[in-house]
Amino acid sequence: MPQGDYLGMTLTVLDLDQENLAYFQHCADHDFHLQQCANEDCGLIRYPPGTACPWCSGREFNWVPVDARGTVHSYGEVHHAIQPAFRERAPYMILLVELDTQSGVPTEHEALRVAGNLVDADGNFATPDLVKQVGIGSRMRIVFADVADGLALPHWTLDEDGEQPDAPWRYPQEVNGV
Amino acid sequence: MTTDIDATAGKYLRDKYAIIGVGETTYTRGSGMTTRALGTWAIKNAMDDAGIPASEIDGMMSYSGNDSTASPMLAGDLGIRLNFYMDVQGGGSSSEALIGLAIGAIEAGMCETVVVFRSMNGYSQVRIGGTGARASVPVGGDALHSAAYGWFSAGQNFSPTFMRHMYDYGTTPEQVAMVKVIHSEHASNNPKAYYKQRVTVEDVVNSRMICKPLHLLDCCVETDNATALIVTSVDKAYDYANTPARILGVAGRVCKPRIDMHFQHGPISTVAGYYIKDLIYRNAGLGPQDIQCTGAYDAFTFTSMLQLEDYGFCEKGEGGDYVSSGIMRLGGERPNNTSGGHLCEGYTHGMNMIIENVRQLRGQVDDYCPVDGNGNKQHTFNYAEPSAGGGCRQVPDVEITQNLGWAMPGTGSSLIMRKG
Numbered sequence A: 001m002p003q004g005d006y007l008g009m010t011l012t013v014l015d016l017d018q019e020n021l022a023y024f025q026h027c028a029d030h031d032f033h034l035q036q037c038a039n040e041d042c043g044l045i046r047y048p049p050g051t052a053c054p055w056c057s058g059r060e061f062n063w064v065p066v067d068a069r070g071t072v073h074s075y076g077e078v079h080h081a082i083q084p085a086f087r088e089r090a091p092y093m094i095l096l097v098e099l100d101t102q103s104g105v106p107t108e109h110e111a112l113r114v115a116g117n118l119v120d121a122d123g124n125f126a127t128p129d130l131v132k133q134v135g136i137g138s139r140m141r142i143v144f145a146d147v148a149d150g151l152a153l154p155h156w157t158l159d160e161d162g163e164q165p166d167a168p169w170r171y172p173q174e175v176n177g178v
Numbered sequence B: 001m002t003t004d005i006d007a008t009a010g011k012y013l014r015d016k017y018a019i020i021g022v023g024e025t026t027y028t029r030g031s032g033m034t035t036r037a038l039g040t041w042a043i044k045n046a047m048d049d050a051g052i053p054a055s056e057i058d059g060m061m062s063y064s065g066n067d068s069t070a071s072p073m074l075a076g077d078l079g080i081r082l083n084f085y086m087d088v089q090g091g092g093s094s095s096e097a098l099i100g101l102a103i104g105a106i107e108a109g110m111c112e113t114v115v116v117f118r119s120m121n122g123y124s125q126v127r128i129g130g131t132g133a134r135a136s137v138p139v140g141g142d143a144l145h146s147a148a149y150g151w152f153s154a155g156q157n158f159s160p161t162f163m164r165h166m167y168d169y170g171t172t173p174e175q176v177a178m179v180k181v182i183h184s185e186h187a188s189n190n191p192k193a194y195y196k197q198r199v200t201v202e203d204v205v206n207s208r209m210i211c212k213p214l215h216l217l218d219c220c221v222e223t224d225n226a227t228a229l230i231v232t233s234v235d236k237a238y239d240y241a242n243t244p245a246r247i248l249g250v251a252g253r254v255c256k257p258r259i260d261m262h263f264q265h266g267p268i269s270t271v272a273g274y275y276i277k278d279l280i281y282r283n284a285g286l287g288p289q290d291i292q293c294t295g296a297y298d299a300f301t302f303t304s305m306l307q308l309e310d311y312g313f314c315e316k317g318e319g320g321d322y323v324s325s326g327i328m329r330l331g332g333e334r335p336n337n338t339s340g341g342h343l344c345e346g347y348t349h350g351m352n353m354i355i356e357n358v359r360q361l362r363g364q365v366d367d368y369c370p371v372d373g374n375g376n377k378q379h380t381f382n383y384a385e386p387s388a389g390g391g392c393r394q395v396p397d398v399e400i401t402q403n404l405g406w407a408m409p410g411t412g413s414s415l416i417m418r419k420g
């Protein structure tokens, strides 16, 4: 049972939880995979891991590698952290990154929007200066934070190879400089 | 607005049930009693309000997040013998849903009159924000994709929805702040409100940032309290003390697609109200233009705005204009949360907003207006602060109200009532 301490929390993947076991094992291998519906009339990829296909109810699937690059679709920026270890890292960003893969499929507003925190290229939580550089429209690539054998968390960092917007959309008000 | 369905036909229940009694405890931070004691006080207050004895109540329902006491304890304490009870998991949006289920239980012949209650030491025992005991629970399963990122409290969970609305529609912090400003005006005329101080837009946008786009004053006030209401059929409703609040329609825990993680199914700035409106207005036989007073759940300033917009009280994207226009102020065209709501009166997961609308429909809102020799309020309709000679918060001639209950962006409930 993959289990580890991470920022003051105990993260656990139960042995019965086959979908999350496989998902986080791929993350631990630093090789992002998602489930693809095995119904040949469907074939849609889903996130987060689940037990059936949200579009056709099919239960069969395959794990497939997914190019983990995308665009920030929205975010929250936490200044008053709740968990103690996050307090030292505030302000921190919760990002929803819309993958290029399957964006706008099967309908216009659907997409794979993968959560994660904003980190630097080495996987460290973003500094306040880095936080101010990221907003809706920023181009991101995935980074993994190792937690335990069989368990790593995906995070997001600015994609050095991506074409960044001149000014990503940021919340219009800075209070006390943050 | 509505359809070719005749919701007054026998199999539909429009206008056939009513709320006959409401009650609550004081809103405090430190109740000094158990949720069992709090719940007992609120239910007894609702019974006294209706003038109904324990012998004429035979059903009880509640909801909680493992932070309450179940129906059999409270019923036993009060001498209520139950033919039906059910205590379910849930928070916001459960109040309206349970009223619908109470109607179903009565309609099925399982019982005749149902108390619905919520009892919570929401400040002194189990805080909604997840501090204390809740923060130390091991993180597994679904939470590995959320709580592990410090994405945990309601404000944190909802923030991408709120942020995207600002991006999509140009909604400003100052527009949204008006929700708090207006609710604080209403609360100043509510003797029960935990926060009675009126605030300004500047107060809101200069308050401490909690989780962008939420300042401290965009967030509701955690309190200890219990709330209760009593549902029965219209056949019986007129036997009791008050003008019944008759139920025209109800919708419970309606969800957006992909409710496992609704952000996968956009637009993410659209909330469950978009789907609820097709159910609730059909069932009630009217539309948003007919609603005179709303109770749009204000866990945050944004939640009132997003719901009012998606239910169709304004055009999509114009929620910021709607909430800052003055429409939802007392004296405006369609006041919202005349008690001050969760932002000011106290946090109850929506029960207090239903109680408030029941009292509005009776014309007997409990404000600072004088009471005549028969115990009836003599409302002045002066909405200034009490110190400025006002103190009223009764909406004149209100016939139809709507509650817009919120669990999260992807799930909500609704209740439409009329004066009996």
Ligand SMILES: [Zn+2]
Binding pocket: A037, A038, A039, A042, A043, A044, A053, A054, A055, A056, A057, A058
């Ligand atoms: Zn499929």
